[in-house]
Amino acid sequence: MKQLPPEYYALLEELQAVDFVLVELTLYLDTHPHDYDAIQQYNQFAQQRGLLKKQIESKFGPLQQYGNSYSGYPWNWDDAPWPWQV
Known part of the structure; x- marks a missing residue:
C-alpha cells in the first residue's frame, strides 16, 4: 500500500470530525x-x-x-489506500 504523509491522516481525521458534527446536526434539525x-x-x-x-x-x-469527486489523469480510482482503509 502507498505510504502517505502525516498530513493526510490529520486532514482525514478532521474531515471525519466535521462529518460527525453534520450527522448530529442533521438528526437534531x-x-x-x-x-x-x-x-x-x-x-x-x-x-x-x-x-x-x-x-x-x-x-x-x-x-x-x-x-x-473528480478524478485526476490518469484515472486514479485504483490508487490505494481508500479512505476507509486507513
Whole structure:
C-alpha cells in the first residue's frame, strides 16, 4: 500500500470530525427544524467540509465515487489506500 504523509491522516481525521458534527446536526434539525442557530451551524460545517474535501482531493486524490469527486489523469480510482482503509 502507498505510504502517505502525516498530513493526510490529520486532514482525514478532521474531515471525519466535521462529518460527525453534520450527522448530529442533521438528526437534531429533523426534530427542531426552526432552530435558526443550528441551521447556521450546519451551513458553516457544510462549507468547512467542502473546503476540507477539496484540500484532501487536490493533494491525495478522490474521496467519493459516482460524480461526487473528480478524478485526476490518469484515472486514479485504483490508487490505494481508500479512505476507509486507513
